[in-house]
Amino acid sequence: MKEKKKKINKFDIAIIIIIIAIIVIDQISKIIVQNTYSMGTDSNSGTIYIVTNLIIIVLITRFMLSQNKFIDKILKVFLSFIVAGGISNLIDRIARGYVLEWINISRIEWLPMFNIADIFVLAGWILVVGKFTYFTAKELRQKVEK
Secondary structure, three states: OOOOOOOOOHHHHHHHHHHHHHHHHHHHHHHHHHHHHOOOEEEOOOHHHHHHHHHHHHHHHHHHHHOOOOOOHHHHHHHHHHHHHHHHHHHHHHHOOOEEEOEOOOOOOOOOOEOHHHHHHHHHHHHHHHHHHHHHHHHHHHHHHO
Protein backbone atom coordinates (compact mmCIF):
# COMPACT_ATOMS: atom_id res chain seq x y z
CA MET A 1 0.00 0.00 0.00
CA LYS A 2 1.34 3.39 -0.97
CA GLU A 3 1.03 6.27 1.45
CA LYS A 4 -0.13 9.55 0.05
CA LYS A 5 2.58 12.14 0.22
CA LYS A 6 1.43 15.57 1.28
CA LYS A 7 2.56 18.13 -1.23
CA ILE A 8 3.66 21.52 -0.08
CA ASN A 9 2.32 24.13 -2.47
CA LYS A 10 3.97 27.44 -3.34
CA PHE A 11 1.71 29.41 -1.03
CA ASP A 12 2.60 27.24 1.97
CA ILE A 13 6.28 27.82 1.17
CA ALA A 14 5.54 31.56 1.07
CA ILE A 15 3.92 31.30 4.53
CA ILE A 16 7.03 29.56 5.88
CA ILE A 17 9.21 32.29 4.35
CA ILE A 18 7.01 34.99 5.92
CA ILE A 19 7.34 33.36 9.35
CA ILE A 20 11.12 33.00 9.04
CA ALA A 21 11.51 36.58 7.75
CA ILE A 22 9.54 38.05 10.67
CA ILE A 23 11.58 36.03 13.18
CA VAL A 24 14.89 37.07 11.58
CA ILE A 25 13.91 40.76 11.37
CA ASP A 26 12.77 40.79 15.00
CA GLN A 27 15.85 38.97 16.30
CA ILE A 28 18.26 41.16 14.30
CA SER A 29 16.52 44.31 15.55
CA LYS A 30 16.88 43.12 19.15
CA ILE A 31 20.56 42.29 18.69
CA ILE A 32 21.23 45.72 17.14
CA VAL A 33 19.35 47.52 19.92
CA GLN A 34 21.03 45.54 22.66
CA ASN A 35 24.55 45.90 21.23
CA THR A 36 24.35 49.45 19.87
CA TYR A 37 22.05 51.44 22.07
CA SER A 38 22.21 49.60 25.39
CA MET A 39 18.53 50.23 25.74
CA GLY A 40 15.42 48.19 26.09
CA THR A 41 13.61 46.56 28.92
CA ASP A 42 12.71 43.02 29.65
CA SER A 43 9.29 41.55 30.15
CA ASN A 44 8.57 38.68 32.46
CA SER A 45 9.49 35.24 31.15
CA GLY A 46 8.63 32.68 33.76
CA THR A 47 7.82 29.09 32.92
CA ILE A 48 4.11 29.87 32.65
CA TYR A 49 4.82 32.42 29.90
CA ILE A 50 6.97 29.93 27.99
CA VAL A 51 4.36 27.16 28.26
CA THR A 52 1.47 29.48 27.33
CA ASN A 53 3.41 30.88 24.38
CA LEU A 54 4.26 27.38 23.18
CA ILE A 55 0.67 26.13 23.53
CA ILE A 56 -0.71 29.04 21.48
CA ILE A 57 1.91 28.55 18.75
CA VAL A 58 1.17 24.82 18.56
CA LEU A 59 -2.62 25.33 18.51
CA ILE A 60 -2.51 27.93 15.74
CA THR A 61 -0.03 25.89 13.69
CA ARG A 62 -2.12 22.74 14.12
CA PHE A 63 -5.24 24.66 13.10
CA MET A 64 -3.51 25.99 9.99
CA LEU A 65 -2.31 22.51 8.99
CA SER A 66 -5.50 20.61 9.77
CA GLN A 67 -7.77 23.19 8.14
CA ASN A 68 -5.48 23.94 5.23
CA LYS A 69 -8.12 23.12 2.61
CA PHE A 70 -10.82 25.17 4.34
CA ILE A 71 -9.18 28.45 5.27
CA ASP A 72 -8.34 31.10 2.74
CA LYS A 73 -4.89 32.45 1.98
CA ILE A 74 -5.34 35.81 3.68
CA LEU A 75 -6.32 34.13 6.97
CA LYS A 76 -3.20 31.96 6.73
CA VAL A 77 -1.08 35.10 6.36
CA PHE A 78 -2.75 36.72 9.40
CA LEU A 79 -2.23 33.57 11.47
CA SER A 80 1.39 33.35 10.33
CA PHE A 81 1.97 36.84 11.79
CA ILE A 82 0.84 35.55 15.20
CA VAL A 83 2.93 32.37 14.95
CA ALA A 84 6.06 34.25 13.82
CA GLY A 85 5.84 36.86 16.56
CA GLY A 86 5.14 34.17 19.12
CA ILE A 87 8.11 32.08 18.01
CA SER A 88 10.44 35.08 18.08
CA ASN A 89 9.37 36.06 21.59
CA LEU A 90 9.62 32.39 22.65
CA ILE A 91 13.20 32.35 21.36
CA ASP A 92 13.90 35.37 23.59
CA ARG A 93 12.26 33.78 26.62
CA ILE A 94 14.34 30.62 26.24
CA ALA A 95 17.67 32.11 25.05
CA ARG A 96 17.77 35.39 26.99
CA GLY A 97 15.46 34.53 29.86
CA TYR A 98 13.30 37.53 28.95
CA VAL A 99 11.74 39.30 25.97
CA LEU A 100 13.61 42.44 24.93
CA GLU A 101 11.12 45.29 24.60
CA TRP A 102 12.71 48.29 22.93
CA ILE A 103 10.16 50.35 21.02
CA ASN A 104 8.92 53.18 23.19
CA ILE A 105 6.39 55.75 22.12
CA SER A 106 7.05 58.09 25.01
CA ARG A 107 4.35 60.59 24.10
CA ILE A 108 1.74 57.93 24.82
CA GLU A 109 2.38 57.23 28.49
CA TRP A 110 -0.13 54.41 28.88
CA LEU A 111 1.38 52.42 25.99
CA PRO A 112 3.93 49.83 27.16
CA MET A 113 7.24 49.22 25.43
CA PHE A 114 7.15 46.57 22.74
CA ASN A 115 9.13 44.99 19.90
CA ILE A 116 8.62 44.02 16.26
CA ALA A 117 7.34 40.55 17.18
CA ASP A 118 4.69 42.16 19.40
CA ILE A 119 3.58 44.33 16.47
CA PHE A 120 3.05 41.25 14.30
CA VAL A 121 1.24 39.34 17.06
CA LEU A 122 -1.11 42.25 17.72
CA ALA A 123 -1.67 42.99 14.04
CA GLY A 124 -2.30 39.30 13.37
CA TRP A 125 -4.93 39.03 16.12
CA ILE A 126 -6.65 42.25 15.04
CA LEU A 127 -6.73 41.08 11.42
CA VAL A 128 -8.02 37.59 12.37
CA VAL A 129 -10.79 39.12 14.49
CA GLY A 130 -11.61 41.51 11.64
CA LYS A 131 -11.72 38.64 9.17
CA PHE A 132 -14.05 36.59 11.38
CA THR A 133 -16.22 39.63 12.09
CA TYR A 134 -16.55 40.30 8.36
CA PHE A 135 -17.34 36.64 7.65
CA THR A 136 -19.93 36.49 10.45
CA ALA A 137 -21.61 39.71 9.29
CA LYS A 138 -21.70 38.39 5.73
CA GLU A 139 -23.29 35.12 6.88
CA LEU A 140 -25.89 37.00 8.94
CA ARG A 141 -26.77 39.24 5.97
CA GLN A 142 -27.25 36.17 3.78
CA LYS A 143 -29.59 34.60 6.36
CA VAL A 144 -31.62 37.78 6.66
CA GLU A 145 -31.92 38.07 2.87
CA LYS A 146 -33.36 34.53 2.57
